Amino acid sequence: MSGEFIVRHLRCGHCGTELPVMGRYITFQCETCFRYWIITGSGLEPLQVFRSPAPGDSETETLLLPFWIIPIDSHLLRHGISQAREVLPGSELNYLLDRIESHDRYSIFVPAFQATNTFAYLKIGKLLTRKQPPFRLVRAEDPGRPVMCALHPEEAVQLMDFIFIATLPESIQESGDFLKDVHLNATSPPRLVELPFEIRGSALYSVVGGFEISSRLVELPHAEKNRSY
Numbered sequence: 001m002s003g004e005f006i007v008r009h010l011r012c013g014h015c016g017t018e019l020p021v022m023g024r025y026i027t028f029q030c031e032t033c034f035r036y037w038i039i040t041g042s043g044l045e046p047l048q049v050f051r052s053p054a055p056g057d058s059e060t061e062t063l064l065l066p067f068w069i070i071p072i073d074s075h076l077l078r079h080g081i082s083q084a085r086e087v088l089p090g091s092e093l094n095y096l097l098d099r100i101e102s103h104d105r106y107s108i109f110v111p112a113f114q115a116t117n118t119f120a121y122l123k124i125g126k127l128l129t130r131k132q133p134p135f136r137l138v139r140a141e142d143p144g145r146p147v148m149c150a151l152h153p154e155e156a157v158q159l160m161d162f163i164f165i166a167t168l169p170e171s172i173q174e175s176g177d178f179l180k181d182v183h184l185n186a187t188s189p190p191r192l193v194e195l196p197f198e199i200r201g202s203a204l205y206s207v208v209g210g211f212e213i214s215s216r217l218v219e220l221p222h223a224e225k226n227r228s229y
């Protein structure tokens with residue numbers, strides 16, 4: 001992120017309507033044609049937003065939080081891990097290989113909302129990545145639903161190795177020699193997906209992940225905290 005301040009008129013590239021600016025978010029939804037846009041280094045670009053709908057029978061208030069989901073090449077990763085035979089004890093190596101092999105597709109979940117600190121990104125990203133939850137996806141197209149995305153996809157790609165490493169047992173994390181050899185390769189560009197979280201007092205419950213986090217890890221504009229969808 002640069003410290004420069006650039007004043008731009010943000011207009012929808014489709015219908016020309018001026019886009020509503022919301023704090024530190026880098027994504028916008030046009031209020032006329034409902035298309036989504038994202039600020040990139042070269043200007044505004046169209047963005048496809050996906051959403052995992054919350055179960056319809058839930059009576060709890062649900063908050064949708066955006067994540068960049070990055071599918072990685074698990075074959076290359078398995079190969080890299082196999083190369084580490086000299087560094088890691090067999091049991092830990094097998095644990096890792098088993099875990100990656102048990103998924104046809106392995107994705108890294110990078111939080112894209114405004115988090116309180118880097119620890120929050122790692123913690124929430126780690127919990128979802130470790131779980132590899134299956135979820136249903138729909139295209140987000142309904143009006144009046146801006147996405148609270150504060151992280152560029154390039155930044156998400158830079159965080160993906162750290163989040164993967166955070167999912168590993170501590171004994172492996174301490175093996176610096178091993179980690180040097182492990183690099184993730186994305187097989188397609190990051191996809192912006194909103195995942196549902198139930199608001200349970202001061203906790204947020206991940207509907208797809210099955211875990212709770214403190215709502216203090218997530219920075220929301222004040223109005224969003226009291227708003228239901």
Ligand SMILES: [Zn+2]
Pocket residue numbers: 012013014015016017030031032033034035
């Ligand atoms: Zn428009």
